[in-house]
Amino acid sequence: xxxxxxxxxxxxxxxxxxxxxxxxxxxxxxxxxxxxxxxxxxxxxxxxxxxxxxxxxxxxxxxxxxxxxxxxxxxxxxxxxxxxxxxxxxxxxxxxxxxxxxxxxxxxxxxxxxxxxxxxxxxxxxxxxxxxxxxxxxxxxxxxxxxxxxxxxxxxxxxxxxxxxxxxxxxxxxxxxxxxxxxxxxxxxxxxxxxxxxxxxxxxxxxxxxxxxxxxxxxxxxxxxxxxxxxxxxxxxxxxxxxxxxxxxxxxxxxxxxxxxxxxxxxxxxxxxxxxxxxxxxxxxxxxxxxxxxx
Amino acid sequence: xxxxxxxxxxxxxxxxxxxxxxxxxxxxxxxxxxxxxxxxxxxxxxxxxxxxxxxxxxxxxxxxxxxxxxxxxxxxxxxxxxxxxxxxxxxxxxxxxxxxxxxxxxxxxxxxxxxxxxxxxxxxxxxxxxxxxxxxxxxxxxxxxxxxxxxxxxxxxxxxxxxxxxxxxxxxxxxxxxxxxxxxxxxxxxxxxxxxxxxxxxxxxxxxxxxxxxxxxxxxxxxxxxxxxxxxxxxxxxxxxxxxxxxxxxxxxxxxxxxxxxxxxxxxxxxxx
Numbered sequence: 001x002x003x004x005x006x007x008x009x010x011x012x013x014x015x016x017x018x019x020x021x022x023x024x025x026x027x028x029x030x031x032x033x034x035x036x037x038x039x040x041x042x043x044x045x046x047x048x049x050x051x052x053x054x055x056x057x058x059x060x061x062x063x064x065x066x067x068x069x070x071x072x073x074x075x076x077x078x079x080x081x082x083x084x085x086x087x088x089x090x091x092x093x094x095x096x097x098x099x100x101x102x103x104x105x106x107x108x109x110x111x112x113x114x115x116x117x118x119x120x121x122x123x124x125x126x127x128x129x130x131x132x133x134x135x136x137x138x139x140x141x142x143x144x145x146x147x148x149x150x151x152x153x154x155x156x157x158x159x160x161x162x163x164x165x166x167x168x169x170x171x172x173x174x175x176x177x178x179x180x181x182x183x184x185x186x187x188x189x190x191x192x193x194x195x196x197x198x199x200x201x202x203x204x205x206x207x208x209x210x211x212x213x214x215x216x217x218x219x220x221x222x223x224x225x226x227x228x229x230x231x232x233x234x235x236x237x238x239x240x241x242x243x244x245x246x247x248x249x250x251x252x253x254x255x256x257x258x259x260x261x262x263x264x265x266x267x268x269x270x271x272x273x274x275x276x277x278x279x280x281x282x283x284x285x286x287x288x289x290x291x292x293x294x295x
Numbered sequence: 296x297x298x299x300x301x302x303x304x305x306x307x308x309x310x311x312x313x314x315x316x317x318x319x320x321x322x323x324x325x326x327x328x329x330x331x332x333x334x335x336x337x338x339x340x341x342x343x344x345x346x347x348x349x350x351x352x353x354x355x356x357x358x359x360x361x362x363x364x365x366x367x368x369x370x371x372x373x374x375x376x377x378x379x380x381x382x383x384x385x386x387x388x389x390x391x392x393x394x395x396x397x398x399x400x401x402x403x404x405x406x407x408x409x410x411x412x413x414x415x416x417x418x419x420x421x422x423x424x425x426x427x428x429x430x431x432x433x434x435x436x437x438x439x440x441x442x443x444x445x446x447x448x449x450x451x452x453x454x455x456x457x458x459x460x461x462x463x464x465x466x467x468x469x470x471x472x473x474x475x476x477x478x479x480x481x482x483x484x485x486x487x488x489x490x491x492x493x494x495x496x497x498x499x500x501x502x503x504x505x506x507x508x509x510x511x512x513x514x515x516x517x518x519x520x521x522x523x524x525x526x527x528x529x530x531x532x533x534x535x536x537x538x539x540x541x542x543x544x545x546x547x548x549x550x551x552x553x554x555x556x557x558x559x560x561x562x563x564x565x566x567x568x
């Protein structure tokens with residue numbers, strides 16, 4: 001069985017394309033589609049693997065969650081955490097990228113490498129470092145600032161401390177993406193603006209910022225999605241405490257699922273998070289007008 | 296002219312000061328890892344404890360077999376990174392250069408998987424892998440990370456920049472798809488490979504929840520989980536924790552230094568239009 005190019009039937013079936021696409025589809029079916037369906041189904045059940053229960057309860061899990069104070073305070077904490085972290089990530093990231101892209105600045109590679117260091121270090125490790133940085137006895141934060149705050153054990157300050165650490169860890173990512181975005185900007189627009197006598201503030205707000213819109217949108221969306229899912233820094237630094245003051249939605253799910261083994265309730269919370277993330281992403285695309293920017 | 300140059304030097308110096316403040320936590324951790332506990336917790340001391348000993352590094356090996364966890368993480372993260380880069384490159388090539396029914400739909404699905412929270416899939420996956428009896432095997436760690444939507448996205452962007460004529464010419468010379476991929480596409484994608492290597496290695500190296508759920512055998516455990524366990528057990532052995540954490544960031548910094556030259560270029564082709 002050979003065609004005119006001398007290829008056998010087998011080699012036409014087992015092409016790179018067919019194998020790759022088949023692999024992708026099977027992989028998605030097993031490791032994504034099935035688990036998602038199972039999570040939706042599980043959210044309607046009293047599901048506890050330790051006791052071995054999997055009993056239909058309808059929307060009871062959702063009713064329980066929506067009347068649970070901890071769920072709402074976790075949602076609020078998540079909103080504050082995600083909102084503040086994203087804003088600072090973008091402002092710091094863009095500011096540094098602009099400075100680093102200035103022609104006058106020397107040693108750009110070294111500087112970029114230094115600013116990027118927090119971003120490329122493991123979150124578990126830097127969460128520990130900051131846990132000690134915030135230690136009221138020997139930590140550097142209180143020593144340098146002269147403050148006397150027991151950051152991680154104070155219900156008022158624990159969340160700000162986690163946010164500070166997260167911003168420090170993540171601004172480098174925005175810096176690098178903005179640097180890449182700035183590199184792609186068309187030169188002639190700037191030359192024209194300079195000829196027209198535009199000052200640097202005008203150039204920034206009228207030209208640079210609009211041209212970086214797709215980069216900004218990309219950073220906002222990926223930041224929000226990842227911050228809605230953040231739990232590692234909370235697990236390491238406060239374990240949700242003191243009290244429940246640093247519970248976020250993803251930490252709450254982790255806690256329900258793998259410390260209390262309430263798989264049903266955790267699945268229902270995960271479904272809510274899923275829908276919330278989806279709606280938020282859609283809104284972001286709608287606000288930005290053209291969803292073509294990302295693809 | 297002279298003023299501009301002085302301005303440049305001042306700006307550079309200022310940026311270096313800010314950069315140093317940024318990495319102070321690392322410097323502090325590194326110096327502290329060579330100090331005895333009594334020195335670290337001293338209230339009256341200066342900002343940095345006095346480094347004087349290697350005892351912390353010896354003790355972490357004795358107390359929780361640090362080297363073992365370190366090598367486990369290195370093997371698992373290295374393997375997962377290699378696999379994810381390879382599958383991403385193949386699929387990036389397929390999505391950017393080949394036609395088939397449902398291509399755009401499938402790519403849309405790939406992109407939308409990026410917004411699926413881990414919380415949705417992890418419970419069913421946990422149940423699935425436990426039922427398959429894969430707990431305490433590295434198969435359970437490698438299997439769920441074989442596809443990277445982010446990686447496919449990056450490769451699709453960069454490979455679509457490679458000219459079609461080049462590929463057509465190779466086809467006329469009788470090269471198969473597989474051969475074109477390995478001898479043309481892959482070598483030309485080195486920037487994307489570099490960018491993805493940095494990210495993927497880091498994500499796998501720092502991954503906590505999945506190894507925490509799948510691996511219970513201490514000898515097979517990974518470093519991120521081990522660090523947290525060590526903190527739970529020896530929470531006041533600050534010197535030891537500083538030493539272990541210092542060593543835990545070394546591999547990702549090495550990977551970054553190897554690939555950083557191509558890194559920005561890789562990101563630029565990925566995010567550019």
